[in-house]
Amino acid sequence: MTTWTLAPEAFDSPDASALRRDYYDEVASRYWKRPATPREIDEGLAGDGVEQLTPPTGQFVVGRYGGKAAACGGILLLDAERAELTRVYLRLAFRGKMGAGLLLRTLEDEARGLGARRMVLNTRLDLIEARTLYVRHGYAEIPAYCSGPYMEIWYGKEL
Numbered sequence: 632m633t634t635w636t637l638a639p640e641a642f643d644s645p646d647a648s649a650l651r652r653d654y655y656d657e658v659a660s661r662y663w664k665r666p667a668t669p670r671e672i673d674e675g676l677a678g679d680g681v682e683q684l685t686p687p688t689g690q691f692v693v694g695r696y697g698g699k700a701a702a703c704g705g706i707l708l709l710d711a712e713r714a715e716l717t718r719v720y721l722r723l724a725f726r727g728k729m730g731a732g733l734l735l736r737t738l739e740d741e742a743r744g745l746g747a748r749r750m751v752l753n754t755r756l757d758l759i760e761a762r763t764l765y766v767r768h769g770y771a772e773i774p775a776y777c778s779g780p781y782m783e784i785w786y787g788k789e790l
Contacts, residue, residue, distance in 0.1 A: 713749045
């Protein structure tokens with residue numbers, strides 16, 4: 632039986648870097664309604680603050696299914712009580728294999744380990760699969776806690 636393993640991993644490991652590229656490719660391509668170019672992906676990842684996803688300010692997690700890099704996500708501490716869920720991604724070939732819920736639980740555990748008592752996130756309205764996942768796992772719509780060009784809806788959950 633094929634199983635999931637999820638664990639913290641350096642954001643710049645080869646697997647984590649490839650997952651982050653795939654994540655950005657998917658969300659940018661959907662937003663632009665055309666494939667993102669390699670240059671656009673490079674530009675989008677440059678200076679994106681991912682280096683903060685290491686203790687004590689955050690954590691980055693990679694999920695593997697049957698040993699293959701399949702999923703990633705990060706948490707960023709916003710203050711003493713709140714962590715932000717970010718860069719949650721499952722490669723298309725691994726969706727529907729129960730990994731998304733495991734990834735969220737792992738990220739929530741990591742946030743608790745860093746002292747957070749509440750998880751928050753922002754996303755776009757067109758990312759329906761992500762929004763459905765969050766609601767299914769106990770996240771509820773909250774007032775905006777930040778602003779930006781790709782932020783259209785905000786969610787939160789008590790840990």
